[in-house]
Each structure stands twice: as structure tokens, then as C-alpha cells.
Amino acid sequence: MTQSSAQQMTAAREDTLSTYVTDKDIVQYQTDGVVVIRGVLDTAQIDALREGVEGVLGSLGAHSDEYETNGKGRFAQDMFMWKRKDRIGDIFRDTVLYSPLAAVAGALMQSQKISFLYDQMFVKEPGTANPTPWHQDLPYWPFKGDQICGIWCPLDPVDLSSGGMKYVKGSHRSGKWYAPRHFGGDDKAYDGAQGDVMPDIEKLARPDELASWEMNPGDCIVFHGLTIHGSGGNTSLSRRRRAVSLRWAGDDVRYDARPGAYPFPNDGLQDGQALGTTLDYPTVWRSASK
Numbered sequence: 001m002t003q004s005s006a007q008q009m010t011a012a013r014e015d016t017l018s019t020y021v022t023d024k025d026i027v028q029y030q031t032d033g034v035v036v037i038r039g040v041l042d043t044a045q046i047d048a049l050r051e052g053v054e055g056v057l058g059s060l061g062a063h064s065d066e067y068e069t070n071g072k073g074r075f076a077q078d079m080f081m082w083k084r085k086d087r088i089g090d091i092f093r094d095t096v097l098y099s100p101l102a103a104v105a106g107a108l109m110q111s112q113k114i115s116f117l118y119d120q121m122f123v124k125e126p127g128t129a130n131p132t133p134w135h136q137d138l139p140y141w142p143f144k145g146d147q148i149c150g151i152w153c154p155l156d157p158v159d160l161s162s163g164g165m166k167y168v169k170g171s172h173r174s175g176k177w178y179a180p181r182h183f184g185g186d187d188k189a190y191d192g193a194q195g196d197v198m199p200d201i202e203k204l205a206r207p208d209e210l211a212s213w214e215m216n217p218g219d220c221i222v223f224h225g226l227t228i229h230g231s232g233g234n235t236s237l238s239r240r241r242r243a244v245s246l247r248w249a250g251d252d253v254r255y256d257a258r259p260g261a262y263p264f265p266n267d268g269l270q271d272g273q274a275l276g277t278t279l280d281y282p283t284v285w286r287s288a289s290k
């Protein structure tokens with residue numbers, strides 16, 4: 001890429017940023033640990049991701065799970081699609097590099113640069129009863145820091161009845177760290193996992209403590225790595241619920257391979273080292289303001 005096309009790309013991304021993220025969104029992200037941003041992905045990006053997800057459903061990778069075991073519906077998960085060497089890999093890499101998502105993460109986390117952590121897919125087909133258990137993401141990840149988030153992007157219209165996500169507002173600032181547990185019924189803690197047992201949020205949280213949104217494809221939810229979240233099953237018998245979640249790290253994030261974290265790929269990062277210098281966690285966006 002020439003220097004001028006790189007500059008054009010940066011300028012285009014900065015424009016995108018002012019289009020999508022307002023000061024109010026930044027305050028809401030910082031305060032609640034979660035915010036919805038509407039209309040971020042365009043039709044071509046949504047269609048490409050749908051094609052990618054269909055491809056993944058037909059050829060799940062080494063880090064995938066099928067959580068539904070009762071023969072009703074399907075709850076499938078897969079990760080690291082951007083590393084695949086096929087068309088599916090191209091689609092996820094293009095989303096990471098050319099969609100506004102990295103810039104949105106940079107603006108909300110007030111970071112000068114953004115490194116990409118990984119992508120994940122969650123599909124709940126119609127009639128899938130399985131909830132997504134309440135959890136925080138950061139305890140699963142071998143990273144530490146405050147500027148770390150996920151961006152959840154539905155590829156079908158979604159509401160609570162079809163498995164829309166729910167978030168506990170402000171839980172990223174509670175100082176609590178909950179032990180990572182397996183999804184899919186067997187909710188055993190990961191070996192060596194550190195942290196408390198997640199309380200029964202469904203029972204304990206007041207409705208005004210929870211955030212959720214009806215969403216259309218193109219909308220996304222940005223949430224801090226420590227914000228507690230979960231979802232119900234997809235009780236709709238006609239609507240699919242396909243979603244991708246992409247994870248991003250800002251300036252203050254460091255590698256931290258603690259016991260109990262998921263075994264992420266690592267091509268050379270040492271504990272305490274900043275991201276962006278290795279291929280597994282590349283820097284994909286820089287603020288034009290510096």
C-alpha cells in the first residue's frame with residue numbers, strides 16, 4: 001500500500017468515526033460498560049459476514065463448539081475465523097481491516113491505537129433453548145488492561161425473544177472478577193480458573209440494571225471486557241439468530257497468560273508485553289489525532 005492510500009484510508013476511517021460515535025456514546029460506554037451503535041456495517045459487509053458464517057457452519061474449526069445437545073435447534077460457536085486460509089478467512093480479515101469497527105472501538109475506549117484480538121461466531125437457530133450463560137469475557141482471555149472490548153454484531157434482526165444480548169450496566173467497574181466457566185450446560189469452571197462464582201443475575205438484577213436492545217443487521221453493541229453479559233435462547237421458531245463478535249485491545253492492554261485463561265495462539269508475546277508487535281494480535285488502526 002502506498003503512503004497516500006494509507007493516509008486516505010486513515011482519513012476515511014476518521015470520517016466514519018465522527019459519523020458513528022458521539023460524545024454521548026463515549027460517556028455511556030465508559031459509565032455503563034456497554035453501548036449500542038447503529039448502522040455501522042453496510043449491506044455488503046453484512047452479506048459477506050453472512051456468507052462467512054454459513055461457510056463456518058458447514059466446516060467448523062478446531063476451536064468450535066456445538067452446545068445444543070437435545071436435538072432442538074442449534075447453538076454453534078467458532079473462533080479465529082480470520083486465520084483461515086480460505087474465502088471465509090478473507091471475509092473476516094476484510095471486516096477487521098476495512099469496516100469501521102476498529103475505529104469505533106478506538107473512539108469509545110479513547111485509545112490511540114487498536115490491536116485486533118480475535119473473532120467469534122455465535123449462531124442460535126430457531127427453537128434453540130440454550131441460554132448464553134452470564135459471564136465476563138476478560139477472565140477467559142490472556143490479556144489485562146482496561147481498554148479492551150468486544151463488538152457484537154447480529155446478522156439477523158434480533159430481540160430478547162430470539163436471543164438478544166443482555167448486559168449488567170456498570171458491572172465493568174464493580175471490581176469483581178468471575179471465574180471462566182464452560183458454556184453449554186456443563187458449566188464447570190475452567191481448570192485453574194481464578195475468580196468468584198457468577199451470581200444468579202436473572203434473579204438478582206433489577207430490570208433497570210440491565211441493558212438490551214432490539215437490533216437490525218449493521219447495528220452493533222460495544223462492551224467492556226469485564227461487563228457481565230448473557231442471553232436467552234432463541235424462542236422464535238422462524239427467525240435465525242446469527243452473530244459475530246470481534247474483540248479489540250487499546251493502548252494499555254498487555255499479554256497475561258494466567259492459569260484458567262483459554263489457550264489463545266501466541267507467536268512470541270511475553271507476559272506484560274504490549275500487543276501489536278506480533279502477527280497474532282496485529283495493530284489495525286491508529287488515531288489520526290496523533
Ligand SMILES: O=C(O)CCC(=O)C(=O)O
Pocket residue numbers: 122132137150152229231243245
Ligand atoms: O452471542 C452470544 O450468545 C454470546 C455473545 C458473547 O458472549 C460475546 O460476544 O462475548
